[in-house]
Amino acid sequence: MLSVSGLTTSFLRERQWIPVVCDVSFDIASRETVAIVGESGSGKSVTALSIMRLIPKENGRVEGSVRLAGRDLLTLPEASMKDVRGNEIAMIFQEPMTSLNPVLTIGFQIAEALIQHRGLSRAAAEVETICLLDRVRIPAAKSRFHEHPHRFSGGMRQRVMIAMALACKPRLLIADEPTTALDVTIQAQILELLKELQQEEEMSILFITHDMGVVAEIADRTVVMYGGQAVETDATARIFASPSHPYTRSLLAAVPRLGSMDGRTRPMRFPTVDKVTGTSDEPAETPDTVSIAERPLLEVSNLTTRFPIRSGLFGKVSGRVHAVENISFTLRAGETLALVGESGCGKSTTGRSILKLTEPDSGTVLVDGQDVLAMNARTLRDFRKQMQIVFQDPFASLNPRMSVGTAIAAPLLANGLVTASQAREKVADLLVRVGLTADMAARFPHEFSGGQRQRICIARALALGPKLIVADEAVSALDVSVKAQVVNLMLDLQASMGLAYLFISHDIAVVERMSHRVAVMYLGEIVETGPRAALFGNPQHPYTKKLMGAVPVPDPARRGTRREATNDEIRSPVRAPDYQPPVRQFREVSPGHVVQLWGEEWSN
Known part of the structure; x- marks a missing residue:
């Protein structure tokens, strides 16, 4: 459905083009979820922005090909690309408050996308917006249509962004760190919601994150990025079972796993893994150098x-x-x-x-x-x-x-x-x-x-x-x-x-x-x-x-296990x-x- 080949994105700095994404290639099939994972600065978000053609032309350059159902997006005129954004590819960003206009109601902002892309009247767009808010499990959607973003919690604002992204029934949803700033319970709700909506809409998802636990839960395949390059691409289960690149092994070693402290009496350091060689130490419980005082x-x-x-x-x-x-x-x-x-x-x-x-x-x-x-x-x-x-x-x-x-x-x-x-x-x-x-x-x-x-x-x-x-x-x-x-x-x-x-x-x-x-x-x-x-x-x-x-849980084998995630705030x-x-x-x-x-x- 989407084919990215040889994607290279460079930025102009001191009259030189500095590549920050180098020769990245991957495919996303219909109804498939692909995760791009890596540290901050690895090129994950720039990859997504390049796919959407949101890199500023004044100081940015995108090379390679990005084919959506056979059409190369990088060669489309800007007017055609505006139709693709929102209609065929939608994007959710990490911080919803930077994406929502604080002086406009959330209902107006979602309806705006429906009027722009689907040609609905204001009244029809309002009805459709309320249906979308209901679909993303916002309680009392009709009464909250006229509320401003500051009246919503972080989790509910992210639901509003999902509703806006789904307004025009896109074929591909790009989710850039959509759960990073959320509490663990709200994160669970958003992940369950995305999985349900994916099944209902039959859409593909490109999910960008640095959380390997989230990757295990949502992704069919995973692209691991390091230093602007895709260093490993494989089925998620295989990457977790037998990672081949040293950096992938270092990422997995750093994942905190609930239950890993069974039988331990004192806190324990995380293992440190060399990103070049993949070798790791075996952490012990923290030394009792200074004993805990009684008083x-x-x-x-x-x-x-x-x-x-x-x-x-x-x-x-x-x-x-x-x-x-x-x-x-x-x-x-x-x-x-x-x-x-x-x-x-x-x-x-x-x-x-x-x-x-x-x-x-x-x-x-x-x-x-x-x-x-x-x-x-x-x-x-x-x-x-x-x-x-x-x-x-x-x-x-x-x-x-x-x-x-x-x-x-x-x-x-x-x-x-x-x-x-x-x-x-x-x-x-x-x-x-x-x-x-x-x-x-x-x-x-x-x-x-x-x-x-x-x-x-x-x-x-x-x-x-x-x-x-x-x-x-x-x-x-x-x-x-x-x-x-x-x-x-x-x-x-x-x-x-x-x-x-x-x-x-x-x-x-x-x-x-x-x-x-x-x-x-x-x-x-x-x-x-x-x-x-x-x-x-x-x-x-x-x-x-x-x-x-x-x-x-950072275990792809448990991906099919449905968690009880309520919609309660x-x-x-x-x-x-x-x-x-x-x-x-x-x-x-x-x-x-x-x-x-x-x-x-x-x-x-």
Whole structure:
């Protein structure tokens, strides 16, 4: 149905054509799903944009042939290509909010495609749009037709993009990382939806991703890209069973597999595989260099954080977001406590409340026996040397106009701990410690990859010698191989320095790999907590089971197994101003493994 042959895409830089996709060839049959997999920068997205002829002509050049049902798209006039886009080939991008116009309703934007390509009247297009929203399982589609994109969750916005892509019944759907930024439960819903729609519409799918678990679940055949080249192409089952290229073996080795920690007592590093030779090490459990302290370093008791919602002329409080609701836990030096749950459950607000970056409503936070919430601004500023945070997006965390050496030295100089010459020595030492080189201090953030930028943020967090690090989705946005490298780095630093991590994540498989204990959050409350082995080996709460059941399994043999993926969104944490939360009851399943007793909402 689609035949790509000798595709080469180059960009003009300093008067030279630099190829970023080199001689890539593959075919997609009717009703077939082909996955293109690889790290960021491997050429996956550029390949898709080249197929769609979306590479700017001013500084881009596409060579080779792209035949759709026998027609070479690269030789078509632009007017003919406009008819192909949307009608015969549709594309879904990674971030739906950059693809949707925030000032137009979602119904108007989908109807626009129907009017443009299918010549429907505005009224007929509205009826067809509501049918499309129903097909992609958006609840109350008719009433949500006139809503704007910001009123939808990330998963629902991606459903809107799928509805828009399917509006003209395309023969080929290109999905460019459509689930990367989504929670594991929402990802499961989107994957199930795509499989169902593919069967109904009899269309082909080109699925671009770096997640090998998703590849195993959705792809018939797989193209592995590295450095702009297709280094391996084969049936997905064969690639997983016996990968021939060293890079493919390194990708598969870095995939976190749920259940791989059975029988292990301590966290375990990911295996490292040489991308050139394919040789790998055999990782052992993290060394017990620094033993976990008996006395808690962090003690959180009855922490509550709510955000008022104001409306009306005088800003009267009309409701409150119950972001964190009466939670308690402890964390010891040398230990990792993972806080897991979907977006909106209160994980990040918990981390920010502990550091007093967000002001809690009530509760106590003791760090090394001292009450953080009772400190004044000056005392807190000095005390923050002991507790640092690493954010999800390293590029947003670094000043683009500041060299990384200056960024790492800033907290040292601001606190008057070193002179300028001592700061340079300290920066060099920190860069080496996180796996970079001292000469990189002069570079700027844009000159580094995503994984390297996250290492720089970790180096900056380590500069003041903290005892506690809050890692807020610190590896969620990274490619699978880079994610493995950063997790290994964090485990090594913990073993050598006795760091305590509050590891906030929605990636269950990574959490299983690196945590000592786990706390599961839902709607601002901790519904289950316990030692990692106990909680993963015997999950009790329905929400914990739902999270674990949604994790994609990197095994193509299980592709035909249908998972139970509901279309439910996480319930809203907004409550009336006078709302009083119920008193929760808990029971201890095994030593340290505690679960909240659940009510009618989980009975089904």
